[in-house]
Amino acid sequence: MKRPTFYLMLVAMIPITMILCAATLLLAAGKVGESAPTFTATASDGKTYKLADYRGKYVVLEWHNNGCPYVGKQYNSGNMQKLQKQWTSKGIVWFTILSSAPGKQGFVTASDENAYIAKMQAAPTAALLDPSGEIGHLYDAKTSPQMVVINPQGVVIYDGAIDDKPTTDLADVPGATNYVSLALEQSMAGKPVATPATRPYGCSVKYPDSSH
Amino acid sequence: MSGRKSRAAFRRAVILSAAVLAICSNRTQATGVPIPHGTLELIAEKDWITAGHPFNVALRFELEKGWHVYWVNPGDSGEPPRVTWDLPAGIKAGAIEWPAPRRLGTPTIVDYGYQDGVTLVVPMRADATLSSQNPAQISANIKVLVCREICVPGKAQVSLALPVKPQPPPANSQSTHFFTEARKAWPRPALASWKFFIVQTNDSFVLTANLGRKITDAIFFPLAESQVSNAAPQTLVPTATGFTLTLRKSEQLLKPIARLKGVLVLSGEQPYSIDVPIGKSTEASAKGSG
Numbered sequence: 001m002k003r004p005t006f007y008l009m010l011v012a013m014i015p016i017t018m019i020l021c022a023a024t025l026l027l028a029a030g031k032v033g034e035s036a037p038t039f040t041a042t043a044s045d046g047k048t049y050k051l052a053d054y055r056g057k058y059v060v061l062e063w064h065n066n067g068c069p070y071v072g073k074q075y076n077s078g079n080m081q082k083l084q085k086q087w088t089s090k091g092i093v094w095f096t097i098l099s100s101a102p103g104k105q106g107f108v109t110a111s112d113e114n115a116y117i118a119k120m121q122a123a124p125t126a127a128l129l130d131p132s133g134e135i136g137h138l139y140d141a142k143t144s145p146q147m148v149v150i151n152p153q154g155v156v157i158y159d160g161a162i163d164d165k166p167t168t169d170l171a172d173v174p175g176a177t178n179y180v181s182l183a184l185e186q187s188m189a190g191k192p193v194a195t196p197a198t199r200p201y202g203c204s205v206k207y208p209d210s211s212h
Numbered sequence: 213m214s215g216r217k218s219r220a221a222f223r224r225a226v227i228l229s230a231a232v233l234a235i236c237s238n239r240t241q242a243t244g245v246p247i248p249h250g251t252l253e254l255i256a257e258k259d260w261i262t263a264g265h266p267f268n269v270a271l272r273f274e275l276e277k278g279w280h281v282y283w284v285n286p287g288d289s290g291e292p293p294r295v296t297w298d299l300p301a302g303i304k305a306g307a308i309e310w311p312a313p314r315r316l317g318t319p320t321i322v323d324y325g326y327q328d329g330v331t332l333v334v335p336m337r338a339d340a341t342l343s344s345q346n347p348a349q350i351s352a353n354i355k356v357l358v359c360r361e362i363c364v365p366g367k368a369q370v371s372l373a374l375p376v377k378p379q380p381p382p383a384n385s386q387s388t389h390f391f392t393e394a395r396k397a398w399p400r401p402a403l404a405s406w407k408f409f410i411v412q413t414n415d416s417f418v419l420t421a422n423l424g425r426k427i428t429d430a431i432f433f434p435l436a437e438s439q440v441s442n443a444a445p446q447t448l449v450p451t452a453t454g455f456t457l458t459l460r461k462s463e464q465l466l467k468p469i470a471r472l473k474g475v476l477v478l479s480g481e482q483p484y485s486i487d488v489p490i491g492k493s494t495e496a497s498a499k500g501s502g
Contacts, residue, residue: 031463069357069365105362140463142288142321142443160464166291168357168365197464199438203363204289204321 044113065106068203099136104206143202158183160198248364250275258381264340283313311397312483429479438464
């Protein structure tokens with residue numbers, strides 16, 4: 001695409017995005033026990049991902065902001081990467097979602113994100129770029145690292161914190177109960193998820209100021 | 213230089229040094245340790261403590277403009293300051309007296325905290341056996357998250373050496389006004405004549421308050437996390453004798469709760485603590501009153 005056309009499209013998209021954002025806010029957000037709202041997004045790898053294409057698989061959504069100390073705790077300890085590798089190796093789809101608005105903490109371009117993934121040795125299926133906050137609002141994501149687990153039937157089975165230690169301390173990672181792993185293990189064993197919703201601790205998602 | 217002149221110069225130097233020392237020692241008393249975007253200081257309400265008597269200390273957070281720390285229930289994001297006390301034998305710390313917070317954040321993500329600073333008072337108890345030979349060394353290790361647009365975690369250690377004397381301390385000290393100010397924002401018990409009840413619908417708690425007068429402005433701050441939706445607007449309907457306030461249930465509230473505890477802030481008044489039993493689900497009547 002030629003650059004001027006691209007910018008024109010970008011400008012044209014702003015009001016559309018704003019309307020979409022307002023509209024999505026009026027809809028019920030993704031709730032535990034209900035169908036996961038569908039979305040289509042461009043990832044840092046340049047590909048387009050549609051949630052609907054992954055019906056039949058477990059999908060994990062991870063809200064990310066590389067400047068947030070709660071996210072730093074998970075990545076600097078290697079815990080998030082370990083989870084990504086552990087679960088994607090079992091055929092689970094893992095989407096890191098970047099809902100920070102341009103100019104705000106955690107906003108990244110595709111190449112920034114690819115460099116981060118390489119440096120941190122992160123292993124999500126894809127990192128979805130959501131600078132308008134549309135996917136974030138669709139799921140009513142409040143924090144990074146908020147985590148959502150969707151079962152193969154497309155139903156949200158977990159929404160909340162990554163674990164039970166709402167701190168920024170790396171030392172709290174080893175002893176923590178990981179709610180994402182617990183939800184996946186229980187669901188895969190055919191059991192109900194014992195803790196399907198928790199307070200998603202962390203940093204507030206840095207949505208655009210206009211997306212109220 | 214003549215002997216007289218040098219003696220005079222020496223005297224001046226001594227006086228000047230003493231003055232500087234006096235200023236410095238005052239300053240060390242009033243200066244906090246750095247935390248992200250602010251300072252933290254441990255202060256005592258009175259000049260000394262007495263064995264067998266309670267006393268108060270406080271953690272005084274002073275923050276750069278626009279930065280905040282969190283209430284005991286931080287709301288949608290963040291976390292409250294956490295304190296670990298290091299106390300001599302014979303001194304025990306009570307729980308933090310949390311002043312009523314403010315709603316912070318955006319319309320979709322709402323936090324509860326204190327902007328620009330806060331004084332968190334902690335009641336302490338000195339055993340009757342506490343020796344008055346040495347000052348009591350009171351130390352606290354603090355973990356705190358300081359946020360504005362972004363959040364910065366910090367750690368700090370603050371300490372205070374408090375003399376122990378047999379006679380009671382004077383009523384006032386240099387720090388008294390911080391405690392007086394802090395108390396103004398403490399929730400006090402709701403009046404005995406006030407009546408509260410809560411009925412619930414599928415998605416909301418409807419708090420009805422009978423205070424004997426019409427109330428047009430009230431905010432409820434839930435003490436526990438994950439009971440009330442923080443960002444949902446609290447819908448107030450004034451009545452002749454009070455108000456009803458509709459509080460949307462939190463998405464994370466998965467099991468029924470018997471009571472709702474929190475702080476009620478009526479415009480322009482000191483905040484009140486309330487602890488209200490939740491009535492059985494009466495969808496129809498709740499809809500009627502709300």
